[in-house]
Amino acid sequence: MDKSRPLWRASVRKPPTRTLTTSRPPFICQQCLHPGPRKPLQPLLRRHQSNHQPADDPTFKSIVDNPPTLVRSGRKHNRYGLALLASIPLISFALGCWQVQRLTWKTDLVARFEDRLVRDPLPLPPQIDPDMIHEFDYRRVYARGVFRHEGEMLIGPRLFDGEDGFLVVTPLDRRGEFRGFQGNSTVLVNRGWISKEKAAQGKRREGLPTGEVVVQGLLREPWKKNSFTPENDPGRNLWHFPDVYQMAEHVGSQPVWIEETMxxxxxxxxxxxxxxxxxxRPAEVNLRNNHVQYIFTWFSLSAATAVMMWMVVKKPVTRGRVGGVRRNTGW
Known part of the structure; x- marks a missing residue:
């Protein structure tokens, strides 16, 4: 035993040194070990620019930098516009008053026609003055004569209960009733409606009476043509509208129109x-009377535009007050 070393030190052993190891090897950059050419910086610059916000641009302009344009500021109302706005309620009120007069006229006319319907039918004279027919409009009459089916005229198309058809107009020759009369006594008779399938005379033999017949109906004024109705073609016997004078000249009768009733x-x-x-047709007055609706429409329009006029002029524009703005689109 070495006497220079104490006993207690000789009995103590140093623990062996242990090296700590991990299961994952340390990361080593391969680019650092194998340096190559440097990559360009453009992808990095693009990445930087993609994160750039519009507000970072010093030339960026927002709606705050472009205030709206003033439409009116401190100006009076346009007198021409006020005059136009003021004329609308006046014109509408005048049209409403006119419709009130029309309603009175139409009501009296319907009452006069209905009074004629309840009277006994009159015998139709041999010669009738066309200028006096309006005094006997909707008057019940009867006439005796023979139908001239060779002069029959079909007016159409005409609908009846949703079905297409024609109006049959046939001259009524009355020379047998007025034998001593030298003038023209033939009149036009609107016999009524037939379906399109029965337009040909060969399909409706029962609807072509022969011999002397008595027709009862309403004496009517000549019809007024609509501007949208096509013109008649007498040469082809094609009739779209009952032009009494044209049809009378075509068959050689008086311009007298009788609507047969049933x-x-x-x-x-x-x-x-x-x-x-x-x-x-039934013996009734079929005049349209929608003047009450027209009165309500015109007076309502007059009241509405008068309120608009009052709202415009009740508070005149003062200086410094903005009447309106317009959106600025030049940015």
């Missing part, structure tokens, strides 16, 4: 339709 019976109408017998 009782409003559904079963009778169906039977006539199947046999090809014209369906006459």
């Amino acid at each position: 009782a409003a019976d559904l079963l009778m109408s169906l039977d006539r339709k199947d046999k090809g017998v014209p369906i006459g």
Whole structure:
């Protein structure tokens, strides 16, 4: 034993040194170990520019930098515009008053026609003055004569209960009733409606009476042509509108129009339709009277525009007050 070393030191052993190891090897950059040519900086610059915000641009302009344009500031109302706005309620009110007069006129006219319907029918004289027919419009009359079916005229197309058809107009020759009369006594009779399938005379033999007949109907004024209705073609016997004077000249009769009437019976109408017998009109006044709606429309428009006018002029524009703005689109 070495006497220079104490006993207690000789008995103590140093623990062996242990090296700490990990399961994952340390990271070593391969580019650092193998340096190559430097990569360009453009992808990095693009990445930087992609994150650039519009507000970072010193030339960026927003809606705050472009205030809206003033439409009116401190100006008076345009007198021409006020005059135009003021004329609308006045004109509408005048049209409403005119419709009130029209309503009174139409009501009196319908009452006069209905009074004529309840009177006994008059025998039709041999010669009739066309200028006096308006005094006997809707007057019930009867005439005796023979139908000239060779001069029959079909006016159409005309709808009846949603079905297409024609109006049958036939001259009524009355020379047999007025034998001593030297003038023209033939009149035009609107016999009524037939379906399109029965337009040919060969399909409606029962609807072509022969011999002397008595026709009861309404004496009517000549019809007024609509501007949208096509012109008639007498050469082809094509009629779109009952032009009484043109039709009378075509068949050689008086310009007198009689509408044959019948009782409003559904079963009778169906039977006539199947046999090809014209369906006459009922003895009633069929004038349209919509003037109450027109009165309400014009007076409502007058009131509405008057309120608009009052809202415009009740508070005149003062200096410094902005009446309106316009969006600025030049940015």
